[in-house]
Amino acid sequence: MSGPGRIALAQLDTTVGDFVGNALKIRAAAEVARQAGARLVVFPELTVCGYPPRDFLDLPEFLARAAATLEELARETGDDAEEPSLLVGYPEAPAGAPPPGIFNSLALLQRGKVTAVGRKTLLPTYDVFDETRYFLPSDRVTTTSSALPGVEVGLSVCEDVWNDPRFWKRTRYARDPVKELASAGAELVVNASASPYSLGKQALRERMLSASARDHGVAIAYVNQVGGNDALIFDGGSVLVGRGGTVLARAPLFEEAIVAVGVDGSDPRILGLDGRPLAAHAPAEDPDADELFRALVLGVRDYVRKCGFKRVVVGLSGGIDSALTACIAAEALGADKVLGVAMPSRYSSDHSREDATLLARSLGVGFGEISIEPMHAAFLAQLEAAAGKPLGDLSEQNVQARIRGQILMALSNDTGALVLTTGNKSELAVGYCTLYGDMAGGLAVIGDLPKGWVYRVSRAANARAGRELIPERTFTKPPSAELKPGQVDQDSLPPYDELDAILHAHVEERLPLEAIVERGFAAETVRRVLRMVVASEYKRRQAAPVLKVTEKAFGEGRRFPIAHGYRY
């Protein structure tokens, strides 16, 4: 590689289908990059339409708008030598072909037109990805000498770099696009990505990209989307990796950034979309828990905004789950945009009501209390009169949870605030939650956090604030749904540390029952947990989108039948 060319990695937070808004961001980023001396600006996968567009790609007018936006952006590029060329992701529909006849492509925009197109070669179909539903794989790779003076640039899209079995065992692809690009003479491989966050993913990406750069003797400019889209949180973390495998420049996680840097690593500048340098993120005591907190904050902020909401409402039980959810919401939206509601019943303890009040006060969120007693009594009377006998234990517990869900939904309908659900992954896994009750709401904020992690992330939230945002007693008291007198979670469930370990082995590692037992758990406990997971699929099918922060979250990435005969 020769010459002092500068490139910019434009880590943007696009919105699916917002062609006008996305184009504005592309223009703003291009201007920041120009001022920072970049000759080439690389944008994420499908920049023009946002990722993942899903079945919007099935609508001809969606593809037409994407094509029109790309053309407009191309026309705007000029002949001025100072003006950078743009590499922009878009859905390419040759001759208006509908899915699955389209390509996931990257267009080089310069001198008023599209001068080169690279197409995605490897199409993921695991976990949350359905790319063969829409796209055809490219049968060749594309390099161009016109993107950056004196540098042969190879074009690749996301999965094209995820083909190294040393790092990524999910799939085994027959081709290696980076190798093919290197063979075709590429000195710098550009990778436009939309790679969703999970804990530890960035370290994995950097190890993989470094190895790939070294193996093939190329530099890699990796540009990842940032921002939340439904269940997925894209974390950014764009990097320029030198041909020796060293990370030469790095964008922050969880925020928009333009990284302008020489292809040799010289003079890196990390800028915001307003052109100002971004502040470095302060180190945390528990970096993993802090990272999860920041991921969830971004996920909530973007879901609320991209759905057109301004405010949220959260039921506060006095427990750790709702405390953390409210805490994340306050950080994401501002405390004044969050309403906490305590909904005590005849079984609620004094400490629960106190802790809910205390939390709302320490967060500075709005707070209200609505007793469920009148509705509780009315339901019991009507249902018992109809049945001619007392309501069963489970029914009565669910009645309470559903009254609460209904109160929150009424507040939502009346105030235009989105309801956030507060259930954690451990509960959702075993069905320790009430459909239309505590599961009622638009977004399951901590639905991918096992209970143990809920505590850790809550500690991290307090550490960030430098004070007891979440009251200490909320950490120390035994978890309870308080749906009957003296109830605690461990009446119905194994201890959470045991439960979480079994669930991790089953859901994320997909280990067979026997292998889980071999880790030292009682066979009966493991069997019981696995049965609960399988039996509660119907609840999860009707759950709100769960913000994904692990390798395997409940939702689109995990697809099980409800009706079946599989028995543990």
Added chain:
Amino acid sequence: MSGPGRIALAQLDTTVGDFVGNALKIRAAAEVARQAGARLVVFPELTVCGYPPRDFLDLPEFLARAAATLEELARETGDDAEEPSLLVGYPEAPAGAPPPGIFNSLALLQRGKVTAVGRKTLLPTYDVFDETRYFLPSDRVTTTSSALPGVEVGLSVCEDVWNDPRFWKRTRYARDPVKELASAGAELVVNASASPYSLGKQALRERMLSASARDHGVAIAYVNQVGGNDALIFDGGSVLVGRGGTVLARAPLFEEAIVAVGVDGSDPRILGLDGRPLAAHAPAEDPDADELFRALVLGVRDYVRKCGFKRVVVGLSGGIDSALTACIAAEALGADKVLGVAMPSRYSSDHSREDATLLARSLGVGFGEISIEPMHAAFLAQLEAAAGKPLGDLSEQNVQARIRGQILMALSNDTGALVLTTGNKSELAVGYCTLYGDMAGGLAVIGDLPKGWVYRVSRAANARAGRELIPERTFTKPPSAELKPGQVDQDSLPPYDELDAILHAHVEERLPLEAIVERGFAAETVRRVLRMVVASEYKRRQAAPVLKVTEKAFGEGRRFPIAHGYRY
């Protein structure tokens, strides 16, 4: 093709993951086929594990049980010349490779072992299908001379015959497995399928199979799965098509059947799993509506049974949607397994309560009435006290719907009956339904029937019964949710015939707004409808599985983001 060989098409209703039960059915069918003189029995796609297993395929122990079941079935085949060979579908995991490294295969079981394996070549990834998530495509086709004396038999699986652009425009495959099999010498092509029902699909299948048989000069034995699995209804309709394109034998729709027939079409026998001849289905006045009714009956019956329920509960409003839902449930399960519940409010009309009572009586289902007034009053009082002002119109309507949903769920919890939801496709499309209210329940029985079809299928239900099962007034009164005084659906929605036509053009035909307007609808109406569809995705994401009966149902086959910026 030579010789008088007889084959049997075993159209079975398997259950996903019920290896023991599925093997018992395979054995029973083999015995019926043997007694009917068949030398080869062909079973549906993935017979051993049921279709669609979805992410169960990700669990190593699931694949191991499938392999063990296949081995056991193979061992049971003997050397007796009278004993038929079996062609059984199964997930083939070479060397224990996990997805996506497995094959969707068909094994020939005879003489105590597996003597041939054919693998699926074409893997669908549109609509409800995600087959590249799990399977690798075969790179070759398999024929065998040992399946049937004197006949070269070609093996294919489902999509392998769906590659003719004259009939099926969804995908364009580069290969044509039937052609390849014919070139390889196949005289009879076997196709093991799990092809889901939609209205008119069987006629399409037969036209396509006939054309394929003629084009390639082969006979085709097409064996389709029957039965409901979550949202999908597999309709059977297995056929033997002669090399001239004539349908020589045909299994009925919506029931298990063994079709034993000479490969030349001689002596066809249509038998049940008990070996008795199946009765022919009586012709109907409106065959399409009658077919939809029977499809939904099967869908409900199997969902309830395969989820382990015995009984269902349905809210009866006195309107056509809940009437048809109860009617389907009574046909599916028996009237004594259905409880209808009227839940009148202060806004309910006398005729609604009368019509609900009348319907329950004519169906012979259990019936109860529970007034929502006490809960309604309690919610209003608590919510208005908290807000310091009257509840908004929409909130109050939703409160009522949600009290009803909650009553049904309490009855479900207390009696073990599954709640069926009663919303139709038109409502679900535009969001004219209440999340956690009328949407609460385990299965959306008529959620893929547009309102116009609800009336037609209801007429067909009455015609089948030969009496006014559903009261005449239910057909003639204007549809109303009765959530406020004097309310009718057309206060909020365009007339249903117009709405249904616009929705069909948008959802099933995927036409752009302009093309819909060109059909003669007001641009403002079309725009309003499309906006409602896009804006209510969040409700559908939390809906119960919708029984699919059209080409494009809401649910797994239609995947749109919730958070986005796409505007009509």
